Amino acid sequence: MSEPKSIGVALFGAGRIGTIHAGNLARHPHASLRYVVDVHAPAAQSLAAVHGAQVATVEQALADASIGAVVIGSSTDTHADLIQRAAAAGKAIFCEKPVDLEVERARACAEAVRRAGVVCMIGFQRRFDPTFAALKQRLDAGEIGTPEMLVVTSRDPGPPPASYIARSGGVFKDMLIHDFDIFRWILGGEAVSVHATGGCPGMPEVAAAGDISHAAVTLRTRAGSLCQINTSRRAAYGYDQRFEVLGSKGLLQAGNVRPTEVVAWGEQAISCDKPEAFFLERYRAAYALEIEHFFDALVHGTPVRTTIEDGIKALELAELATRSWREGKALECAV
Template identity: 65%
Template sequence: MTRTVAVFGAGRIGRIHAANLAALPGVQVRYVCDPVADSAASLAQSVGAQVASIDDAVGDPAVEIVAITSPTDTHSELINRAAAARKHIFCEKPIDLSVPRAVACAEAVKAAGVACMIGFQRRFDPTFNEAKQRLAAGEIGEPEMLVITSRDPGAPPVHYLKASGGIFRDMLIHDFDVCRWILGDEVEWVSATGSCLVDPAIEEAGDIDTAAVTLRTKSGKLCQINTSRRAAYGYDQRFEVLGSKGLLACGNHRPSEVVQMDASGVHHDKPEHFFLQRYREAYRLEVAHFFECLQSGAPFRTTIADGVAAQKLADAASESWKSGQAVTL
């Protein structure tokens, strides 16, 4: 059985997902849709697909699945259109910059009876997932505190940040999802603070580039997230979880694990440069998981409900930063 897919979005992340989809056995990327004609044509050619309008792709009864990899402000509309056409949906995070619209999307998906998975790829990272499996096996007892370090090597262009919804909705939303996933509990209290230390233009755009967030779950578990848009040494993605019987630490990935020791010191590679390198395997595994679950009927590891929950935490963090007060959910 061949599953036919339309990809909405031919940008950087769209290219990653389209290539991974095309490489899966039993999957055909039939259409690529993007308002930038050259980008759509280039990606379509690389995966053996056709360029089409969204109307044509959604209207084709042979298309069973849509992969939404377009800019954030288009996600909710495309989810709703796909659900109305009874297509299964894979959508990059976030669902929308508005929690009410995200909730409405979740309701539309449920009413349509279609499957929808949100692309929180960190749950599929082999290192992070190994930690989750060890937690589930009780190897360090009950998790009590999670500390997440999440730093980009550099800030994206200001024009991107203006449309991103801010650092909490754009960048930290992944970390909010990791918090819920690893601690296995819902957050009830959020305190966030931040500064603009990297680029004054980011502050002029109404955003920050450096943030610290503390979260407390309903059972009292704690999470601390520190993040920055600048890390001169590469893409810094680590966490450690402290449990009643021990600790699990997940470090950075490096291009190679060769360590050289000589008279000048001890040397090894810096961390992977950016998320496309750091999470290349996670992106491949998440789309494979999507199709495996469609085939078996098993639940997705990341659902649209997870997307809504992370969005609520992002909104709470943004409110806390702006008000200077903690937010209770």
């Protein structure tokens, strides 16, 4: 059997995540990065030069029949437009979360994808993290019986600039959208209620930008399983990403990743490395694995694990959590 041909790729976005995706595309045997598209020309030129690609406009990239897939890592406000245009051009789509900041626009994207009949995968890379995926596999194997409670800790080492926070869609859509996806993935059910609360202890600049820096969310599934998510835009000790699942027969924990696993034992204390600095380091393996999965799915015709419907479901929960926080009460989910 002959080796499958490589798939021509156009990458939208030459920033931090675009750079990560470009490197992973360059290493994948079935992907051929041909175009880099970014409104900031120097960034596009620099990244394209590293990988032997060309700089192009959106129109040029989508008009090229040799392009079979697009990878969207540009700013959130471009996602919906690029998804719809790529779908209309018949390209397979990998898009970073969120689909959009507005649920109705995200649903319009899903309809465009459905009409075009193209593959569309949303970048919920945490499902591909080796530790998280191993926990899920053991959970599905019945190791701890029926899952009853999920506790998620998700904290950034420091807040982004106030200018970013003001246009981010808020902490629930910007940060917790990943955790809402984890909730659906791990517990395997949909929420029937959401209760969110939060504030800005010691971070008035976040409040001035119209957002909160700390949040706690409780979700309940139809089966009665509970999920508690706690998040903060500031953790002085590093990027804190972990969760645990309590089941009828035990507990499974997925902890942080550290630069090394060396532990120093001394007279005064036992010490180890702090967690990885931020998301690019923490999820380095996950980003590579999700791109590998996307192109393997295209080559072999298998379904992708994180669909645009998953993106919409997570966004709906983020929207409901935002409303719950603002209204100060628990809200029921539409069924």
